[in-house]
Amino acid sequence: xxxxxxxxxxxxxxxxxxxxxxxxxxxxxxxxxxxxxxxxxxxxxxxxxxxxxxxxxxxxxxxxxxxxxxxxxxxxxxxxxxxxxxxxxxxxxxxxxxxxxxxxxxxxxxxxxxxxxxxxxxxxxxxxxxxxxxxxxxxxxxxxxxxxxxxxxxxxxxxxxxxxxxxxxxxxxxxxxxxxxxxxxxxxxxxxxxxxxxxxxxxxxxxxxxxxxxxxxxxxxxxxxxxxxxxxxxxxxxxxxxxxxxxxxxxxxxxxxxxxxxxxxxxxxxxxxxxxxxxxxxxxxxxxxxxxxxxxxxxxxxxxxxxxxxxxxxxxxxxxxxxxxxxxxxxxxxxxxxxxxxxxxxxxxxxxxxxxxxxxxxxxxxxxxxxxxxxxxxxxxxxxxxxxxxxxxxxxxxxxxxxxxxxxxxxxxxxxxxxxxxxxxxxxxxxxxxxxxxxxxxxxxxxxxxxxxxxxxxxxxxxxxxxxxxxxxxxxxxxxxxxxxxxxxxxxxxxxxxxxxxxxxxxxxxxxxxxxxxxxxxxxxxxxxxxxxxxxxxxxxxxxxxxxxxxxxxxxxxxxxxxxxxxxxxxxxxxxxxxxxxxxxxxxxxxxxxxxxxxxxxxxxxxxxxxxxxxxxxxxxxxxxxxxxxxxxxxxxxxxxxxxx
Numbered sequence: 001x002x003x004x005x006x007x008x009x010x011x012x013x014x015x016x017x018x019x020x021x022x023x024x025x026x027x028x029x030x031x032x033x034x035x036x037x038x039x040x041x042x043x044x045x046x047x048x049x050x051x052x053x054x055x056x057x058x059x060x061x062x063x064x065x066x067x068x069x070x071x072x073x074x075x076x077x078x079x080x081x082x083x084x085x086x087x088x089x090x091x092x093x094x095x096x097x098x099x100x101x102x103x104x105x106x107x108x109x110x111x112x113x114x115x116x117x118x119x120x121x122x123x124x125x126x127x128x129x130x131x132x133x134x135x136x137x138x139x140x141x142x143x144x145x146x147x148x149x150x151x152x153x154x155x156x157x158x159x160x161x162x163x164x165x166x167x168x169x170x171x172x173x174x175x176x177x178x179x180x181x182x183x184x185x186x187x188x189x190x191x192x193x194x195x196x197x198x199x200x201x202x203x204x205x206x207x208x209x210x211x212x213x214x215x216x217x218x219x220x221x222x223x224x225x226x227x228x229x230x231x232x233x234x235x236x237x238x239x240x241x242x243x244x245x246x247x248x249x250x251x252x253x254x255x256x257x258x259x260x261x262x263x264x265x266x267x268x269x270x271x272x273x274x275x276x277x278x279x280x281x282x283x284x285x286x287x288x289x290x291x292x293x294x295x296x297x298x299x300x301x302x303x304x305x306x307x308x309x310x311x312x313x314x315x316x317x318x319x320x321x322x323x324x325x326x327x328x329x330x331x332x333x334x335x336x337x338x339x340x341x342x343x344x345x346x347x348x349x350x351x352x353x354x355x356x357x358x359x360x361x362x363x364x365x366x367x368x369x370x371x372x373x374x375x376x377x378x379x380x381x382x383x384x385x386x387x388x389x390x391x392x393x394x395x396x397x398x399x400x401x402x403x404x405x406x407x408x409x410x411x412x413x414x415x416x417x418x419x420x421x422x423x424x425x426x427x428x429x430x431x432x433x434x435x436x437x438x439x440x441x442x443x444x445x446x447x448x449x450x451x452x453x454x455x456x457x458x459x460x461x462x463x464x465x466x467x468x469x470x471x472x473x474x475x476x477x478x479x480x481x482x483x484x485x486x487x488x489x490x491x492x493x494x495x496x497x498x499x500x501x502x503x504x505x506x507x508x509x510x511x512x513x514x515x516x517x518x519x520x521x522x523x524x525x526x527x528x529x530x531x532x533x534x535x536x537x538x539x540x541x542x543x544x545x546x547x548x549x550x551x552x553x554x555x556x557x558x559x560x561x562x563x564x565x566x567x568x569x570x571x572x573x574x575x576x577x578x579x580x581x582x583x584x585x586x587x588x589x590x591x592x593x594x595x596x597x598x599x600x601x602x603x604x605x606x607x608x609x610x611x612x613x614x615x616x617x618x619x620x621x622x623x624x625x626x627x628x629x630x631x632x633x634x635x636x637x638x639x640x641x642x643x644x645x
Contacts, residue, residue, distance in 0.1 A: 007131045015138040021416040029422045031151040042071040063252035064200040067154040085150045092156035097138035099163040104130035104381045106170045111217035133381025139409040141296035145366040148419035154200040161196035201249035205349025207240040212345040216338035280311035282355040287319035300432045307361040422449040440466045444475035506532035543571035551591040552636040561592030579608040590633040598628040
């Protein structure tokens with residue numbers, strides 16, 4: 001027991017040390033903004049937010065209520081201090097490595113017992129192979145992404161409770177276990193797995209892994225002839241039903257992807273894609289995670305092999321040969337190599353959610369190996385255990401594995417520096433992408449980050465670099481807004497017009513119209529707002545801003561009080577109790593000669609602005625109120641900014 005505890009402590013310390021640099025890292029604008037620091041749903045523990053956590057799957061196209069709850073608890077106690085979030089993920093990863101070590105010991109002991117070896121294998125005999133198996137998984141460079149990115153705390157939580165579930169399951173299946181004890185541990189196993197799936201339902205194939213373990217090394221099917229007719233075999237199969245049902249939570253994420261809303265609405269689902277292409281993609285993913293963990297070089301948060309691909313390419317046919325060939329081989333050798341069959345089943349099952357069958361494009365991300373990588377940990381532990389009684393082979397095996405751990409640990413330690421902040425991450429990604437057109441997306445993300453830090457010149461350079469590579473919506477919008485912010489309205493207008501030529505979008509018409517208003521071209525701005533409303537009739541900014549022009553423009557040929565009232569009333573109906581919209585309706589009423597209504601609306605707009613702490617807007621409405629009380633409509637000075645929502 002002392003050796004086990006010492007090994008667990010060493011494993012924890014080594015893993016913590018390798019990834020310790022994440023503790024000085026910031027959040028990164030690679031989904032951390034969506035998940036944490038710009039997510040209003042985790043900034044409190046009230047009933048409304050708790051209800052959202054357990055009912056919403058569209059916000060991030062994933063169902064992970066307990067992960068949201070974990071973020072909310074961290075926010076409640078420490079706010080938005082990155083250290084606390086990174087420390088939580090790192091500690092969970094270290095705990096996962098220790099629990100994996102314990103589970104590998106149990107599995108090795110079960111395998112030895114199934115072979116009826118004498119003398120019986122003790123816990124001490126499994127410390128070294130299980131420890132190295134867990135360590136080689138823990139320090140693999142593919143672990144850097146799920147540990148360093150706060151958004152991937154979900155994977156650390158998921159695996160933690162999945163491993164706890166597996167530990168309880170192994171305890172329940174110990175030989176000669178009393179019925180009551182078996183039921184207790186079995187119930188704990190189901191409960192832990194439920195928590196795992198509520199953290200993120202990614203372990204869809206867990207039930208198949210348990211079934212494979214029942215066959216070997218637990219050998220629970222020994223002596224049974226017909227799986228369903230034999231009562232004992234039927235009981236073992238029925239035990240998997242709760243795990244299958246909990247695995248069904250995965251379909252909440254599938255449904256969210258198929259019915260994406262908000263910022264994800266532009267990401268089409270892949271169910272309508274050609275089946276041959278989907279099948280070849282799945283075969284590629286299964287094969288990719290066979291070799292990538294052993295060649296953890298040139299890592300990146302994004303790999304573009306599956307963005308645009310030809311499924312008839314030799315790479316995909318090679319993947320098909322590998323998957324089919326290995327499946328036939330392990331089935332044929334299942335009696336001699338039972339471990340090979342179990343590990344292959346586990347590999348296929350744990351990667352089921354990572355096949356990308358409901359999204360296009362798909363990416364083979366490092367985080368998807370967080371569960372699947374356990375297969376290699378088990379294999380290394382089994383091989384070291386098998387040669388543990390052979391002196392020279394044992395020494396050679398330990399030497400090789402130690403060398404791999406040192407090399408991988410060093411690479412992981414270096415890779416954690418990449419995730420220090422958004423600038424270092426995006427700069428690294430651009431370098432790794434080389435000439436791939438996808439780097440355009442990363443350039444504008446880097447520009448966005450610089451813009452938030454007030455580095456305007458750096459931001460413009462990145463946006464322009466993105467557009468030189470390929471015309472992208474995000475870069476056009478970001479550059480246009482930055483030019484507008486710096487007062488270069490002509491450049492902003494040119495940018496938005498180029499975007500409109502790229503593809504029609506009412507929001508871009510609104511952006512162009514706002515710049516035109518600032519340039520004093522109110523008639524052309526009105527035309528752009530009308531185009532936007534023709535595409536999206538209830539677009540509130542277009543309704544409001546067009547009403548403002550029609551009510552306040554200096555040119556009488558542009559003004560139209562009746563239409564301004566109609567547009568402003570529609571905007572207020574869509575977004576009631578909004579001071580900006582009420583102020584626009586007051587101006588429209590004044591232009592239409594309805595000064596009593598204008599006074600009443602202006603007072604409400606002023607009071608609402610004061611209530612939300614917008615003193616500038618309250619002061620503006622007070623000045624407008626004085627005009628309306630004098631039966632004078634408001635006239636917008638030339639080149640003034642339009643009143644926007």
